[in-house]
Amino acid sequence: MRLGLLADIHGDGVGFQQALAWFASQAIEQILCAGDVVDRGPDADAIVQVLINRSIACIKGNHEFTLLREHSRWSQSNQRERLASRGRIVTQATLDYIAALPTSHRLQIENRCLVLAHGAPWSDVVDMLPESRSSKWQRLVREHPNDQIIVLGHTHRPMHVRCGHLTVLNPGSVYGVTIRDSHSCAIYDTASDSLTLYDLRSQQTRICPVIEIELS
Incomplete structure (x- = not known):
């Protein structure tokens, strides 16, 4: 199966x-979105409509929580135009969609359990990176004994990690304004266990190297 x-x-x-x-x-068979659909760019309403129309599985990221918390205040600001250009004022339909999103989502992929989350399954603001401290990876393995694949976002850095029984993936950020942003998406092929990255600037592809994390 090929997952976008x-x-x-x-x-x-x-x-x-x-x-x-x-x-x-x-020829992607399913698309998954690991959160932070909104905030910074101006097109959240149109993006959300596509997510709804195409039934693309999505979860809340930390910027969804921020928007839900601050939208009323932003909407009453005397800088509405600037805030709207930064995606901080959206329609009620977009707010309703975001409010209904789960913080994580588990689904079956070819008899394997996949978990979709943002920063980490237990927190939308935790960075999971290959260089993260061992205790984070130990917790991930410990708390997901029956899952096989974890798809994350938040760091804006592509990642393909094998840690214990888990494969942990991050496609990087579609958003691509700052030096931190990868401006990428990815395809995960379950048969070959490969993550192909697509650079949205250059339109070039590359295989994301696998990083093995040994648990002490």
């Missing part, structure tokens, strides 16, 4: 459409 993976779109409608076009050319 998205994360950290941040209202970047152009990057989002580029990602969908690439997925369409690659």
Whole structure:
């Protein structure tokens, strides 16, 4: 099975459409989004409508929580135009969609359990990186004894990690404005256990190298 993976779109409608076009050319069977659809870019409403129309599985990221918490205040600001251009004022339909999103989502992929989350399954603001301290990886393995694949976002850094019985994936960020952003999406092939990254700037692909994490 070939899974299209998205994360950290941040209202970047152009990057989002580029990602969908690439997925369409690659015979993707399912698309998953690991959160942070909103905030920073101006196109959240259009992106959310596509997510709804195409029934793309998605979860809340930390920027969804921020938008839900601050939207009323932002909407009453005397800088509404600037805030709207940064994706901080959206329609009620978008707010309703975001409010209904789960913080994580578990699904079956070819008799394997996949968990979709943002920073980490236990927190939307935790960074899971290959260089993260061992205790984070130990917790991930300990708390997911019956899962096989974890798809995360938040860091804006692509990642393909094997840790214990888990495969942990991050497609990087669709959003691509700062030096931190990867401006990428990815395809995970379950048969070959490979993560192919697609650079939305150069339109080039590369295989994300696998990093093995040994638990002490």
